[in-house]
Amino acid sequence: MPPPQRKCRKRSAGWKNVLDVLPALCLSAVTYGLLKFPVQRQLGSDRDYYYIDEEFHVPQARHYCLGDFQKWDPKITTLPGLYLLSAALIVPSVWLNRTLLSLVGLFYENSNKDIINPCTLMTLRAVNAIGAPACLYLSYRRCLRLLLQKRNGQSVISEWTIMFLAMSVAIFPVIYAPYSFLYYTDAWATASVFLWYSFHLDKSSSFWLKIVLAMFSVLCRQTNIAWIVFSTIVDVCRCAEQVYPPIQNSASITFYIWTCITQIFYFTWKKKNGSRKWSTLIRTCWHESKSNIVVIGLFGCFVIFINGGDVVVGDRKAHTPSVHPMQLCYFVGFTLVFSVPRLLLTFYNRIKNSKNRLKTIWLFNDNMRIDEMPKTTFIALAGVSTALVYSNTIAHPYLLADNRHYTFYAWRLLFGPSKPVWLRYLPVPLYAYGLYTVDSTLTRLSPAYKLAYWTSTSVVLCAQFLLEPRYFVVPYLVYRLYTDGNEYNNITCKMAVFEFVMYSCLNLIIMSIFLYRPFTSTMDDSGRLDRFTW
Structure with a gap:
């Protein structure tokens, strides 16, 4: 009967959405649990133990949490994307939590401290631990699905393979252990690229949403502009292939570039009405990549007119x-x-x-x-x-x-x-x-x-x-x-599972060395403990 079938389809679609998000929720819960207990206990929960660059990132984030956007540490070389995200997530959450507890007459021990400065070291690290791996998992999974839809559709094998591939990326050792447990920019700088790209691949996404996500990615790390340029080059090349079909027959990069130049020059200057194809190419490229072009233009204006022609902000001597x-x-x-x-x-x-x-x-x-x-x-x-x-x-x-x-x-x-x-x-x-x-x-x-x-x-x-x-x-x-x-087939599914297990084991080794094999620092004479990392 048609009505029950519709209900069954709606229920199955709902369960499918829950199962899609479930690995991300589990990943956030596990990462936060590891941060809360072994990491915080080993690094010191009673005092602020800053690990290397946290010495600069944490105080800067606290300025933003207090609404002081004028203060800036000149030693920081990245834009304030992570600090803005932290303030936007933590400050309303702490205020809402305190308001709800006060309504029922409950107060907690650190409530006054949270009012003075809601961005504690633990909460700042939790922004990475809870959000970045889950965001990277969902974004990468969405990218894989969109690419799969363009090729040959979905199957049960492909769904399991995509899930394990996305999980492997979310726990990729170089950014997961230990940087997803610390207040570093790397985790969100990586996740933001694929968050933006997942919406860029979806042609039905909002123009303004793509601009906001692309700008957020660049604010997390300036070099992310290169991946916006990457997608723009791909879009422009595809448009050129549509307008000038002989370009598609190019086998190598050199021949591809040469064919693009000769085709555009030939039809623009040698053929009658060749300018129509050129104008068609410009319109098609603008339609496909207008959000990217806007962000690239804004970033170029920032570098040239505001930052003195340099991509690096702050301490440029260390990053020439x-x-x-x-x-x-x-x-x-x-x-x-x-x-x-x-x-x-x-x-x-x-x-x-x-x-x-x-x-x-x-x-x-x-x-x-x-x-x-x-x-x-x-x-x-x-x-x-x-x-x-x-x-x-x-x-x-x-x-x-x-x-x-x-x-x-x-x-x-x-x-x-x-x-x-x-x-x-x-x-x-x-x-x-x-x-x-x-x-x-x-x-x-x-x-x-x-x-x-x-x-x-x-x-x-x-x-x-x-x-x-x-x-x-x-x-x-x-x-x-x-x-x-x-x-995606049985072999790629086995490979994805095997890779996930291998990455998990490597993360376990890296975190064990980081937490339980400290050494006396040789960077100064303070006698403090340092830890190994990538």
């Missing part, structure tokens, strides 16, 4: 831009390391299904298949990587001095002054294979994505002097987004 293309080699090495779960499973399946297992194990193959690495390509990429290692192995003073970060010890292991020079060339095959793997994966998508991705990633990384794994997170997750969005 430099030409550092070696960062791309570090990035692809980072990508391979965190792709180990999927590489292992793929490798296992290939050996299992291969007739010639020894040939499968060998990386090189004379056949020019997309998933095999030709010898000539390896030699070329190894040569470029060797040249970069020779000419562009540079170290920021923070990298050489701060022994609280794992990169300090990795650098000393390979590039320390007492180490032989040849040791720094050992990872060259890894760099070459990583560059090929990332590039070949992007090639499967389209030249437009490949052009946009390498442009944005180079802008984000190659101007950074400091080697910092956190800088690699968003480029890696954007790469993952389109890798994960290709197809």
